[in-house]
Amino acid sequence: MVEAGGVAAERLKSFIERIERLEEEKAALAADIREVYSEAKGAGFDTKIMRQVVRLRKMDETDRQEQETLLDVYKQALGLLG
Amino acid sequence: MVEAGGVAAERLKSFIERIERLEEEKAALAADIREVYSEAKGAGFDTKIMRQVVRLRKMDETDRQEQETLLDVYKQALGLLG
Amino acid sequence: MVEAGGVAAERLKSFIERIERLEEEKAALAADIREVYSEAKGAGFDTKIMRQVVRLRKMDETDRQEQETLLDVYKQALGLLG
Amino acid sequence: MVEAGGVAAERLKSFIERIERLEEEKAALAADIREVYSEAKGAGFDTKIMRQVVRLRKMDETDRQEQETLLDVYKQALGLLG
DNA sequence: GTGGGTTTGTGGCACC
DNA sequence: GGTGCCACAAACCCAC
Numbered sequence: 001m002v003e004a005g006g007v008a009a010e011r012l013k014s015f016i017e018r019i020e021r022l023e024e025e026k027a028a029l030a031a032d033i034r035e036v037y038s039e040a041k042g043a044g045f046d047t048k049i050m051r052q053v054v055r056l057r058k059m060d061e062t063d064r065q066e067q068e069t070l071l072d073v074y075k076q077a078l079g080l081l082g
Numbered sequence: 083m084v085e086a087g088g089v090a091a092e093r094l095k096s097f098i099e100r101i102e103r104l105e106e107e108k109a110a111l112a113a114d115i116r117e118v119y120s121e122a123k124g125a126g127f128d129t130k131i132m133r134q135v136v137r138l139r140k141m142d143e144t145d146r147q148e149q150e151t152l153l154d155v156y157k158q159a160l161g162l163l164g
Numbered sequence: 165m166v167e168a169g170g171v172a173a174e175r176l177k178s179f180i181e182r183i184e185r186l187e188e189e190k191a192a193l194a195a196d197i198r199e200v201y202s203e204a205k206g207a208g209f210d211t212k213i214m215r216q217v218v219r220l221r222k223m224d225e226t227d228r229q230e231q232e233t234l235l236d237v238y239k240q241a242l243g244l245l246g
Numbered sequence: 247m248v249e250a251g252g253v254a255a256e257r258l259k260s261f262i263e264r265i266e267r268l269e270e271e272k273a274a275l276a277a278d279i280r281e282v283y284s285e286a287k288g289a290g291f292d293t294k295i296m297r298q299v300v301r302l303r304k305m306d307e308t309d310r311q312e313q314e315t316l317l318d319v320y321k322q323a324l325g326l327l328g
Numbered sequence: 329g330t331g332g333g334t335t336t337g338t339g340g341c342a343c344c
Numbered sequence: 345g346g347t348g349c350c351a352c353a354a355a356c357c358c359a360c
Contacts, residue, residue: 077255
């Protein structure tokens with residue numbers, strides 16, 4: 001990037017602008033998601049729990065069960081269960 | 083949400099699926115962005131600096147005046163100016 | 165803060181330095197915590213689960229059970245249980 | 247960790263409690279910091295700007311040179327300089 | 329109660 | 345292949 005008025009600068013500008021365009025779209029989707037949560041909240045659902053559910057559903061079923069099992073073991077060891 | 087097999091459950095499922103669909107699209111855009119950075123890196127650019135540039139350009143749109151005020155205060159209070 | 169060389173500037177500088185001192189100590193503790201996790205990991209424990217446990221123990225017992233119950237309800241509605 | 251009542255459980259409990267003790271101290275420091283900000287606010291200072299100052303002073307210690315390089319690249323590539 | 333800001337937790341990335 | 349780092353996303357907290 002020594003040649004600021006040259007082709008490298010143009011190339012960089014192009015990359016930056018592509019990124020900015022994509023980030024704009026991403027931000028729009030994030031706003032949409034917030035809106036759905038807001039709507040759900042208005043319908044009486046607990047959005048924090050909903051986020052946990054979304055996270056869980058994203059996980060592989062095997063991994064999910066392994067994690068839950070391990071968490072139970074740790075809980076038991078700490079007296080948080082039983 | 084007492085009636086887990088009832089209409090509330092259906093409504094919840096609908097919200098969750100809308101969110102998941104939107105998050106899928108968001109993840110795709112995030113992947114696109116990573117790819118642009120990767121391409122830029124292949125062209126010899128420093129992606130970490132690029133990220134800072136993107137951040138600065140975003141900041142400038144919103145907080146430029148605050149930042150300048152801050153800079154003055156900081157410089158003055160720390161004796162870095164006059 | 166109009167009088168940059170005056171008493172207000174001195175006062176500000178004092179506040180800033182007190183904050184920085186405290187943040188230094190806070191950062192040191194954060195490092196200590198990371199180290200304990202690292203040690204636990206070396207002993208074969210799963211640090212991600214440990215973090216969950218720490219979070220759970222911080223919560224009020226009543227709240228914790230309510231959350232778990234609600235999560236189960238939502239899971240059932242989504243077919244993540246039973 | 248199969249032996250929840252055994253030595254592994256004891257070891258885990260020990261780790262968790264060390265972490266909790268450290269986090270307690272960390273939380274106390276965070277409270278102290280909030281209090282200093284509050285005191286500064288009472289003295290007429292703008293705490294948001296103060297936070298920015300603290301952040302800048304921290305950055306300057308580590309990343310000042312990178313930042314300056316970045317600024318040049320940004321200005322040049324975007325035609326804000328020369 | 330809602331929004332903004334800060335902080336914490338998670339995932340991706342580079343280096344070893 | 346694992347480990348530390350950095351950026352992003354989520355959770356928390358405060359102010360309004």
